[in-house]
Amino acid sequence: MVRLSHLLASSLAVLGASAASAVVDLIPDNFDSVVLKSGKPALVEFFAPWCGHCKNLAPTYEKLAEAFTFAEDKVTIAKVDADAHRSLGQRFGVQGFPTLKWFDGKSDKPIEYNSGRDFESLEQFITDKTGLKAKVKKELPSNVQMLNDQSFKQEVGKDKDVLVAFTAPWCGHCKSLAPIWETLANDFQSEPTVLVAKVDAEAENAKALAQEQLIASYPTIKFFPKGSTEALPYNGDRSEKDFVDFLNEQAGTHRTVGGGLDIKAGTIDALDAVVAKFTGGETLAAVSEEAQKVAKDLKDTYAAYYVRVFNKIGASEDYAQKELKRLQGLLKKGGLAPAKVDDLVSRSNILRKFTATEQGKDEL
Numbered sequence: 505m506v507r508l509s510h511l512l513a514s515s516l517a518v519l520g521a522s523a524a525s526a527v528v529d530l531i532p533d534n535f536d537s538v539v540l541k542s543g544k545p546a547l548v549e550f551f552a553p554w555c556g557h558c559k560n561l562a563p564t565y566e567k568l569a570e571a572f573t574f575a576e577d578k579v580t581i582a583k584v585d586a587d588a589h590r591s592l593g594q595r596f597g598v599q600g601f602p603t604l605k606w607f608d609g610k611s612d613k614p615i616e617y618n619s620g621r622d623f624e625s626l627e628q629f630i631t632d633k634t635g636l637k638a639k640v641k642k643e644l645p646s647n648v649q650m651l652n653d654q655s656f657k658q659e660v661g662k663d664k665d666v667l668v669a670f671t672a673p674w675c676g677h678c679k680s681l682a683p684i685w686e687t688l689a690n691d692f693q694s695e696p697t698v699l700v701a702k703v704d705a706e707a708e709n710a711k712a713l714a715q716e717q718l719i720a721s722y723p724t725i726k727f728f729p730k731g732s733t734e735a736l737p738y739n740g741d742r743s744e745k746d747f748v749d750f751l752n753e754q755a756g757t758h759r760t761v762g763g764g765l766d767i768k769a770g771t772i773d774a775l776d777a778v779v780a781k782f783t784g785g786e787t788l789a790a791v792s793e794e795a796q797k798v799a800k801d802l803k804d805t806y807a808a809y810y811v812r813v814f815n816k817i818g819a820s821e822d823y824a825q826k827e828l829k830r831l832q833g834l835l836k837k838g839g840l841a842p843a844k845v846d847d848l849v850s851r852s853n854i855l856r857k858f859t860a861t862e863q864g865k866d867e868l
Contacts, residue, residue, distance in 0.1 A: 525566060525569070526566060526569035526570045526573050526581070527549075527565060527566055527569040527581055527582060527583050528546075528569075528580055528581065528582035528583070529582070529583060529585075530548065530582050530583065530584045530589075530592070531584075531589055531592075532589055532591060532592060535584070535592060538580060538582065539580065539582065539607050539609070540607065540609070540610075540611070540612050541609075542580070542609050543609045543610060544577070544578060544579065544580055544609040545579055545580070545606065545607060545608050545609045545633060545634060546579065546580035546581070546582055546606075546607045546609060547579075547580070547581055547582070547604060547605075547606055547607075547617065547626075547629075547630060548582045548583065548584060548604065548605050548606075548607060548614070549561070549565055549582070549583040549584070549602050549603070549604050550583075550584050550586040550592070550593050550596070550598040550601065550602065550603040550604075550605070551583055551584070551585065551586060551587075551601050551602045552585070552586060552587035552601045553585065553587060553588075554587070555601040555602065556674045557601065557602055558601050558602045559674050559675075559676060559679070560673055560674055561602055561621055562679070563679065564621065564622065564623050564626070565581070565583070565626075567623055567640075568581055568623060568626050568627060568630075568638075569581035570641070571623075571627065571638035571639055571640050572630065572636065572638055572639075574639050575634075575636050578634065578636060579630060579634050579636060581630075586598055586601065586603075587601075596614060602621075603616070604616070604617035605617060606629075606633065617629060646686060646689065647686070647689035647690050647692075647693045647700065648685055648686055648689040648700055648701065648702050649689075649699060649700070649701045649702070650701070650702055650703070650704070651668065651701045651702070651703050651710070651713075652703070652704075652707065652709040652710040652713065653709055653710055653711075653712050653713045654709070656668075656703070656710075656713050659699060659701065660728045660733055661728065661731060661732060661733040662730070662731070663697060663730055663731070664697050664698065664699045664730060665697060665698050665699070665727070665728070665729055665730050665751070665754060665755040666698075666699045666701055666727070666728040667688075667698075667699070667700050667701065667725065667726075667727050667728075667738070667747070667750075667751060668701045668702065668703060668725065668726050668727075668728065669681060669685055669701070669702045669703070669723045669724075669725050670702075670703045670705045670714060670717065670719045670722065670723060670724040670725070670726070671702060671703065671704060671705060671722055671723045672704070672705055672706045672722045673704065673706065675722040675723065677722065677723055678722050678723045681723050681742060684742065684743070684744050684747070685700065685702065687744050688700050688744060688747045688748065688751075690763055691744070691748055691759050691760075691761070691762065691763040692751065692757070692759055692763075693763070693842075694763070694842050694843060694846055695755070695757055695759070697730065697755070698751060698755050698757060705719050705722065705724075717735070724737075725737070725738035726738065727750070727751075727754055729754065736754070738750065744761050745761050748760065748761055752766075763842075764845075764849070765846055765849045765850065765853075767853055767856075768853065769846070769849060769850045769853055770805075770806045770809075770849070770850025770851060770853045770854050771806075771850075771853050771854055771857065772802065772804055772806060772807060772810065774798050774802065775795060775798055775799065775802075775807065775810040776857055778791050778794050778795045778798060778810070779791070779795075779810070779857045779858055780857075781794075782814075782858070783857075783858065783859075788814065788817060788818055791814070792811075792814040792815070792818065795810055795811050795814050796811050799811050806850060806851070806854060809851060809854055810854060813827075813854065813855065813858055817858065824855050824858035824859055825859055827855055828852055828855040828856065828859070831848050831851060831852045831855070832852060834848055835848050835849070835852070
């Protein structure tokens with residue numbers, strides 16, 4: 505029985521491109537029509553899934569294909585799994601992996617690419633052959649901090665909770681983790697005491713660190729609490745949500761997938777208990793005095809805000825409802841700096857505690 509997944513994969517290949525890749529996938533059935541008879545030149549990589557050098561080239565080759573997507577009617581960036589389709593490799597004299605060959609789109613006599621395998625060399629080769637210039641998307645600075653033997657000592661065990669992924673350049677699972685790790689770092693970029701980091705465990709300046717941490721497989725993920733060099737191994741699932749939940753639990757943060765704040769951000773349990781007395785019917789004077797006493801002993805950014813709200817309610821009974829509406833309007837309008845958004849969300853969460861209807865919703 506032919507598996508459905510195999511049929512789908514074959515169908516995508518016949519169409520000429522993987523749904524998740526800008527690189528055209530070639531098989532015996534479509535090679536001639538796409539490469540030899542199209543009248544369009546093509547750079548073709550012959551690779552094997554098990555080949556370490558092929559794995560290293562993969563992200564660069566993908567970037568190359570994306571850079572020339574705008575000119576897909578003028579040039580093709582493609583690849584052949586020559587381990588699965590050995591007939592194609594034999595047909596064009598492929599003896600090692602990866603092998604890159606340039607086809608002019610008119611004949612079956614390619615020239616071999618023998619220059620550098622970095623993006624700049626590959627890009628220049630195609631530009632020289634076609635006159636086309638790549639369009640590279642501007643990459644935003646990464647919020648993942650790379651650590652090595654020296655910088656690891658400067659960051660870990662100090663005033664930050666640090667989540668570290670120990671990786672290797674050739675590791676397929678590490679490459680799968682990389683975009684999730686970038687997104688996770690973006691989610692926590694506004695948390696000054698949380699650091700999402702990475703170590704290239706095979707880099708010369710990090711090998712001693714990898715040995716010290718007993719890294720035996722990749723990726724290995726470890727969490728280092730504030731003030732400690734003793735790691736807590738991470739053995740959970742590897743989705744963005746899994747990592748966000750883990751960091752929230754360990755670091756006491758309240759981030760959500762996407763980098764926002766949850767409904768608990770800014771709130772303080774001890775003061776929420778005082779607010780509950782107020783919404784439950786106790787007099788404002790009594791609970792306001794109690795709130796001042798509780799807040800005085802707390803080292804929390806928003807403790808004083810609870811007291812302020814009590815004072816404002818003393819002057820205007822419906823202050824909490826009106827202020828909550830105002831803050832929600834500002835958030836909806838947008839255009840605010842991330843730190844300002846966090847502050848408005850945190851204050852909104854506190855204000856909801858002061859309204860009996862919203863209190864009921866929280867409890868539900």
